[in-house]
Amino acid sequence: MKITPKTLPGFMELLPQDQILFNEMKEKIQKNYEKYGFIPLDTPIIESAEILLAKAGGETEKQIYRFNKGENDLALRFDLTVPLAKYVAKNYNELTFPFRRYQIGKVYRGEKAQRGRFREFYQCDIDIIGDGELGIINDAELPSIIYTTFKELGFEKFKIRINNRKILNGIFEELNLKEKSVEVMRIIDKIAKIGNEAVKEELRKLEIEEKSIEKIMQFILIEGTTDEKLKAIEKLEIKNELFNLGVAELKEVIKNIRYFGIPENNFKIDYSIARGLDYYTGTVYETFFDDYEELGSVCSGGRYENLAENYTDKKLPGVGISIGLTRLFDQLNNLKLITSEEKSISKVLVISMCENDDGITLKTATELRKANINTQIYFEDKKIKAKFKYADKLQIPYVVIIGEDEIKTNTVTLKNMKTGEQETLKIEDVIKKIS
């Protein structure tokens, strides 16, 4: 009895052409992370459940893949941050700080199966971890990495939204709203939908004084250029220490972002970004495509106070970002926003026209490979038409043909599959031509 070959729902499995595109994206992200001096890390996909769930709760705990093997209570990692925290705490004495690592790997969440949601997906993370402290200028380098990464992926029209959580927290502190901050944030979030007056009305229901409501409205209605927004925030005249520190940090980050050469079109201050209420403590980032805001943030992150507090007493502040590559690829592919000139791994398909050529075909392919040209040989005993069709289907750009005439004259025929052009050349000239 045959078993029907199925792949589980929520698990991405691509056909070759898409896989090549996916890997191209993954490799570009990796190369760009390395360009900024981040070191690779590869942690196990399985960890002890105790480690992974040290902090987690709520949704995470429900979604996690957890199981026993023998006596061990195991789980699959649901992000790359918890394993990083474990790694840094475990290897603290062996690491050089600031520790800059990237990790590109699969993580697992048993989400409800629905279009665009994945249970297994790649995260592409970078984090910079300080030993005790970490300079604010690090917070300015991450947007530079986001910028060059998305440019490298072929995008121009996207915006990195930047905020500093100390500003929000300082305002709440100043207005004595710390305990209501979650609800206030939730109301503020609806402003685009329900409008200013309705927001005020809802805030009044929380028994917030009129003066505080005015401050909140002034704050969330700040608009203008980056510099105008920085000026406007100072004009609020909030004399809170945390708030002032947040504004100073944000100014420092903006100044250095400009030094890094990020165009004004590709970043903006967005005072409404919070990104969860207890993890991030300073700078926060989100990234949106200008023309596809509905995709949500395609790269997010921020500054946190203490990476590994569940595993060590060492204070390890950090700043990081993450790209959810599987979802991003799926979205971009659905929108037909991913293309590539070269969708083939092989640059050349070598085809022999003779029954017995004393190894000329294999020797030719070996020469091409030695010259670092990805080369496939068509070995099967098929009609010539089938051989060319194979090159066509795999989108291999060149075919090298070896027939009796070529063998006699110690040449090959090179066919450009796009233009149809053919020329007879020495192998050295083929190498020069297509290298």
Added chain:
Amino acid sequence: MKITPKTLPGFMELLPQDQILFNEMKEKIQKNYEKYGFIPLDTPIIESAEILLAKAGGETEKQIYRFNKGENDLALRFDLTVPLAKYVAKNYNELTFPFRRYQIGKVYRGEKAQRGRFREFYQCDIDIIGDGELGIINDAELPSIIYTTFKELGFEKFKIRINNRKILNGIFEELNLKEKSVEVMRIIDKIAKIGNEAVKEELRKLEIEEKSIEKIMQFILIEGTTDEKLKAIEKLEIKNELFNLGVAELKEVIKNIRYFGIPENNFKIDYSIARGLDYYTGTVYETFFDDYEELGSVCSGGRYENLAENYTDKKLPGVGISIGLTRLFDQLNNLKLITSEEKSISKVLVISMCENDDGITLKTATELRKANINTQIYFEDKKIKAKFKYADKLQIPYVVIIGEDEIKTNTVTLKNMKTGEQETLKIEDVIKKIS
């Protein structure tokens, strides 16, 4: 309460310097697979248990990580071949045959924890799958890939051992020993340990006729050069069809291996290789380091009749090889056989000597990165000595220093960390120098 940060036994987790070396090996293998025109494939790590266990039994079933999530009976893949079989059966109509794919990914086996055994490990596989049939010359290309891969990894002294299972099976068929073949193989395997006479003695215990024992001994004692071994096998004068086909295939493979340019030192015929008794049906390979035979085979594989018979009626013959990278890396690392000139991801560390440099440091780093030079900036507010120590620890080969003099003259100072040499240069000249 703090949780002790631990990694599970049997799961490799490397420190940065080793991780860089590991990734270098992985990337070299990948690039070499692509050089032969293999297409990347990335299948889920979790599959339905029914799919993964379609054929398995015995050890595999005991070792597999299997668990329930909701109503689903799930398991982690224990190799990359079963997922390939599922993939090809599932996507048969979308694929172009011969389908040449590589996959480099983690697989899971709950082995007993002991030194050198891993529960999570990378396999680096290539397979060529034919639709109904697949030419024997494919079997000659794989040794060529093994050869170039290990050369690329920096090894010279290794041997690919080649055999054809049809030869063994043909002999057993001819001598009417098919039912005893497992036991005969087991006895033959011991010849190095127990010697010829003891082997004969044990074969007699199986009630094998003296004439057959003579043939078996003649066969397993064949020695000499590759050509001598090919001649000797013909001299056995076994008139069995399967045997003759095996010999013809082996001769064809050896002829083409030579055309591919594999030196005689790097391959040999080994008539004793069987590699399990029911999966491989033709050519089989094993690869040993000349000076470290005790490591066992570091790259193995062979020809199989039918990849996906559990999932489809289509006949899909194939040939493939696999490198168990995690174990290989561990072994080579223990033997101190892995080194690398460049153990750093960053080529340059940029250090600023000024409090405020109007962004010159960030702009300089941006220039270097634009020129594709992996560059890290030292941001922390530490003494100059600490900054150089950082470059040293991370083995970053160059430091670019920006001080007040450099800013005035629009130059930077480049220090070669190996030689200690320092020169003051324009940034363009730094780029030229270290590119």
